Amino acid sequence: MQPSGILETVIYAQDLDAIERFYADVLGMQPFSKLAGRQLFYRCGDQVLLIFNPGATTQPLPAAALPVPPHGALGHGHVCFKASAREINAWREQLQAKGVAIEADFIWPASGGRSIYFRDPGGNCLEFAEPKIWGLT
Amino acid sequence: MQPSGILETVIYAQDLDAIERFYADVLGMQPFSKLAGRQLFYRCGDQVLLIFNPGATTQPLPAAALPVPPHGALGHGHVCFKASAREINAWREQLQAKGVAIEADFIWPASGGRSIYFRDPGGNCLEFAEPKIWGLT
Numbered sequence: 001m002q003p004s005g006i007l008e009t010v011i012y013a014q015d016l017d018a019i020e021r022f023y024a025d026v027l028g029m030q031p032f033s034k035l036a037g038r039q040l041f042y043r044c045g046d047q048v049l050l051i052f053n054p055g056a057t058t059q060p061l062p063a064a065a066l067p068v069p070p071h072g073a074l075g076h077g078h079v080c081f082k083a084s085a086r087e088i089n090a091w092r093e094q095l096q097a098k099g100v101a102i103e104a105d106f107i108w109p110a111s112g113g114r115s116i117y118f119r120d121p122g123g124n125c126l127e128f129a130e131p132k133i134w135g136l137t
Numbered sequence: 138m139q140p141s142g143i144l145e146t147v148i149y150a151q152d153l154d155a156i157e158r159f160y161a162d163v164l165g166m167q168p169f170s171k172l173a174g175r176q177l178f179y180r181c182g183d184q185v186l187l188i189f190n191p192g193a194t195t196q197p198l199p200a201a202a203l204p205v206p207p208h209g210a211l212g213h214g215h216v217c218f219k220a221s222a223r224e225i226n227a228w229r230e231q232l233q234a235k236g237v238a239i240e241a242d243f244i245w246p247a248s249g250g251r252s253i254y255f256r257d258p259g260g261n262c263l264e265f266a267e268p269k270i271w272g273l274t
Contacts, residue, residue, distance in 0.1 A: 001227060002165035005182025007266055007273070008217035009146040012210065028139035045142025047219075048271050054212060067241040069254045071262035073149065073212030075191060080145035082184075090138060104204040117206045125208035129144055134185050136144070 007047050011077040012054045013122025016040055019051055022121050026098045049079065080115075080127035088114055091128050108133050144184050148214040149191045150259025153177055156188055159258050163235045186216065217252070217264035225251055228265050245270050 013019045020040055023029040029049075033041040038056040042049040054072025061068060083091060095102060095118055103125075104117040113133035118126055131137055150156045157177055160166040166186075170178040175193040179186040191209025198205060220228060232239060232255055240262075241254040250270035255263055268274055 001224075001231065003181055003218035003220070003265070004224075005219045006143070006146050006184060006186065006216060007219040007268055007271065008215070008264070009143050010215040010217075012212075043271075044140055046268075046273060047143060048273075049143065050215075052215075058212070066243055066245070069240045069262050071213045071215040073210035073214050075149075075195070075210030075212075076208045077210050077214075078145070078147040078187075078189075078208040079143060080147075081140035082142045082144040083140070087138075087141075094138065103206045106203055108203070125206050127145070128140070131144055131183075134144065134180075136183060136185075 005047075008050055009044075009047065009079055010050045010052065010071075011079055011122075011124050012052050012057075012073050013120065013124065014053055014055060015121060016051065016053055018121040023051075026095065026100055044081070076119075076123040076125055078125040078127070080129050082131050083128040085114060085130055088116055088128050088130065092116055111135070142184075145187055146181075146184065146216055147187045147189065147208075148216055148259075148261050149189050149194075149210050150257065150261065151190055151192060152258060153188065153190055155258040160188075163232065163237055181218070213256075213260040213262055215262040215264070217266050219268050220265040222251060222267055225253055225265050225267065229253055248272070 029042050031040045031042055038053055040051045058070050058072035100118050107114050111133045113130035115127055115129040120126055166179050168177045168179055175190055177188045195207050195209035197207055237255050244251050248270045250267035252264055252266040257263055
């Protein structure tokens with residue numbers, strides 16, 4: 001028995017207003033649910049991307065709430081979105097048009113797959129990569 | 138244009154030996170790649186789960202290496218694995234048999250879907266949940 005897949009990918013950021021603007025303007029992502037100062041929830045493929053403010057989620061919830069455990073991290077998280085070679089070209093153009101710095105852009109020697117990296121306003125390391133870098137399609 | 142899916146979900150932990158034992162013994166997950174003290178890479182469904190030691194990944198790489206940007210977070214991350222109602226019952230039994238505390242176990246009122254929560258040795262908040270908690274199948 002082992003997990004069959006991931007349902008929720010989570011990163012953290014403190015200024016969720018800046019995050020919401022960036023993900024909408026640069027990545028075309030609109031939250032399907034949000035709670036000001038605490039969380040932004042996005043759909044992405046067959047799962048969700050949850051962005052939490054650790055200043056809120058490390059605090060225990062009120063006794064009347066569902067017993068969701070506290071969690072939260074400080075620093076620079078990382079998430080990689082899947083993209084085809086053609087899509088990576090389009091994302092690179094989009095990032096440049098929006099004034100977002102491309103921190104790295106290279107081909108992994110073993111797979112021939114390409115990755116491009118940039119930052120969200122919380123400093124999280126975001127990436128677009130071809131699934132073949134992991135032997136996936 | 139928006140991201141079509143997530144390719145890499147990332148969490149952090151400092152004692153990767155303890156993490157590797159826990160993910161193997163409790164979750165049945167074997168890394169397909171690892172680098173002692175730095176990283177453990179797992180396949181999970183159609184993507185990968187990467188567990189990094191932030192003490193290593195926040196440091197710049199040698200100039201000769203590929204220019205993978207530094208990242209890393211301290212605290213307690215969160216990841217949720219998808220599971221059916223039947224699988225959640227089996228995971229609960231497995232966690233209890235392995236002596237892992239169930240931190241929470243409840244039904245979300247809006248969806249009727251169940252979540253169970255526990256911790257990995259790094260304090261990361263792990264969850265099994267039914268996809269229907271997000272309106273997914």
